[in-house]
Amino acid sequence: MVREDGKRNFALRDSDGSESSVFSGSTPRQAALKAARRIDDVGESEAAATRYEIQLREKGTDKLHIYEAWAWQSDSPDDKPDWMPGEITEANVAKQGIEHLDEP
Template sequence: AETRNFALRDKKGNEIGVFTGKQPRQAALKAANRGHKDIRLRERGTKKVHIFAGERVKVKKPKGAPAWMPNEIWKPKVKKIGVEKLDEI
């Protein structure tokens, strides 16, 4: 599978950032880890907007983590809400 680009859109439809991933969920997790809650990702080259609800939670670092990793890390979580079709970009 090819790496795809997903443009992050705000509520007004402005594209405010680009996240990459093979699946929309992978890009959504990256956006959630930056602190975005209401995640609307438009796939580049299409008119599909994937909608996710995102959050990030503090968790203890996993077993076998390298020593330099802090004891608590942010872990992103996303839930897919649906897909919208745009009339025009």
């Protein structure tokens, strides 16, 4: 379902089917990137990062968006604001497909 501001809500599904968090975004990829930045096991570089499968159920629909996600630590940019820490978590995702669930 699309909100008034054009964003949609996506629930992060665990392997047992429970939903632990909700991420919003204009596209499923935007929500998946937000979810990927919260991966606990981040790598030292993008190449060394462990890949994980994440599943996002689009609220109000039967669509389950499946992504391969990975995250890594990197140094903050030189022109960073004062509040930003010295290291930041970056992430990337690759869409694996869409499944349709029996229950929305």
